[in-house]
Amino acid sequence: MNKSNAGFTAAERVVLAVLLVYVTGVLIALTPIRAALGVAGPAAPPPPPAAPIAQPTAERPAPAHELGAPQAQRAREIVANDRSLATALGGTPHSIVKSGPWTTRGADGSPSRMLGAAFVVAPQKPIELRSTALPGALYDQTERTRTPYQRVVNEVSAKHVTQLLVLVDLEHGRVVNITPGPGAQEVVSTPPPGFRRTVPRPAEAGG
Amino acid sequence: MRTLGARAAIALLVAAAVCAPVAYAATARSGNLRILYVREDAFHNYDFLSQSVASDNVDWAVALVFWNNASISRVKTSAIGPLYDQTGSRMNGRLRDTTSSGYVWDEDSGRKTTLCPGAPLQSRDARHYRIYADGDDRLYNLDWGYWVYGTTHWDIDECSLSNPAWFGHSENAEEWLVSDWIDRTGWSASNDWSWFSNSEPFRVEGDHIWDSDGYASALRVE
Numbered sequence: 296m297n298k299s300n301a302g303f304t305a306a307e308r309v310v311l312a313v314l315l316v317y318v319t320g321v322l323i324a325l326t327p328i329r330a331a332l333g334v335a336g337p338a339a340p341p342p343p344p345a346a347p348i349a350q351p352t353a354e355r356p357a358p359a360h361e362l363g364a365p366q367a368q369r370a371r372e373i374v375a376n377d378r379s380l381a382t383a384l385g386g387t388p389h390s391i392v393k394s395g396p397w398t399t400r401g402a403d404g405s406p407s408r409m410l411g412a413a414f415v416v417a418p419q420k421p422i423e424l425r426s427t428a429l430p431g432a433l434y435d436q437t438e439r440t441r442t443p444y445q446r447v448v449n450e451v452s453a454k455h456v457t458q459l460l461v462l463v464d465l466e467h468g469r470v471v472n473i474t475p476g477p478g479a480q481e482v483v484s485t486p487p488p489g490f491r492r493t494v495p496r497p498a499e500a501g502g
Numbered sequence: 503m504r505t506l507g508a509r510a511a512i513a514l515l516v517a518a519a520v521c522a523p524v525a526y527a528a529t530a531r532s533g534n535l536r537i538l539y540v541r542e543d544a545f546h547n548y549d550f551l552s553q554s555v556a557s558d559n560v561d562w563a564v565a566l567v568f569w570n571n572a573s574i575s576r577v578k579t580s581a582i583g584p585l586y587d588q589t590g591s592r593m594n595g596r597l598r599d600t601t602s603s604g605y606v607w608d609e610d611s612g613r614k615t616t617l618c619p620g621a622p623l624q625s626r627d628a629r630h631y632r633i634y635a636d637g638d639d640r641l642y643n644l645d646w647g648y649w650v651y652g653t654t655h656w657d658i659d660e661c662s663l664s665n666p667a668w669f670g671h672s673e674n675a676e677e678w679l680v681s682d683w684i685d686r687t688g689w690s691a692s693n694d695w696s697w698f699s700n701s702e703p704f705r706v707e708g709d710h711i712w713d714s715d716g717y718a719s720a721l722r723v724e
Contacts (some may be wrong), residue, residue: 474659478627
């Protein structure tokens, strides 16, 4: 037998060496020695605080403005057939990721009423707009008129557009607003020649 | 002859001048507006346009809790301060620090990433948060330590004359703030940490874009 002075064979020494490396690795991974050796690891975030308790409410849910199925279907058809949106998307596959009603606020205490539908349209990949004619609805916060916005068609250029806010006026049966969502880059928008604002200027309304 | 810098400054001043703080209230989803309690502290789960508690007088859903060692100034002067370095219009939070004191109002104009979005020479959009506490600028309880709470949203083309102005996308703004917090302060944050009973499904109310999942984020202050 080929025995060393310690009494181990060559094969036993190899097994011991492998075991030693394994145990050392486990120790480094599982104990604070890792930090001492400067090995980076994910720090456990402190636990979040206890959750609050909500006061029970006696307020009964009132019927909210909701789009009926026929209205929603019609609004989607208007969006699907809108040429400005198609031009903006330039053939990029897209989907409607959010949808809901577009209503007035009920300025001065008047009851709010349905204007149409709102959609967030998301292209599958960020798109670029190059002097694309897009409709915009300059909202009149005073809501003094039945159609509480001024229409404008701006030429819009933008990069990295990941979503578009699309508003459909169901009374007029058309898309009245297509706006790049938050986070779009290098957005430049040019109004048509001679444009004049006729609704009150936008004011920070909870902005 | 004016320099380019002088012209830019004039444009900025003009832009700021057109951003008058005229405001119109939004309406919380029916049944959402309520008080949240944590130990002896309490607060409303929306902020308000004026100092009147009413579901048709709300601004945005509360979606932020800064905790552990927070105060209004400590949050605003943290490492996110240089990013959120502008102020907006004032809104109101209603809260109670201990059971021995009554409810109080706090006003805050918050911090935003652009002074007047959509104005000449300014970015078209801004992320904006407001935070609230009582007289000593922070609340305290054994669970949350020193804490403040708040709301957040985007302001888009707020100061533009020819582009539509939109306000909202709160859920998206909340995610950005949590990400900014972790990246810039190095402190921890839990996105959508706890249910705050103020879910606002996507809808547009005038120019107010509601979109909140009803869960608030917890951002730890060291």
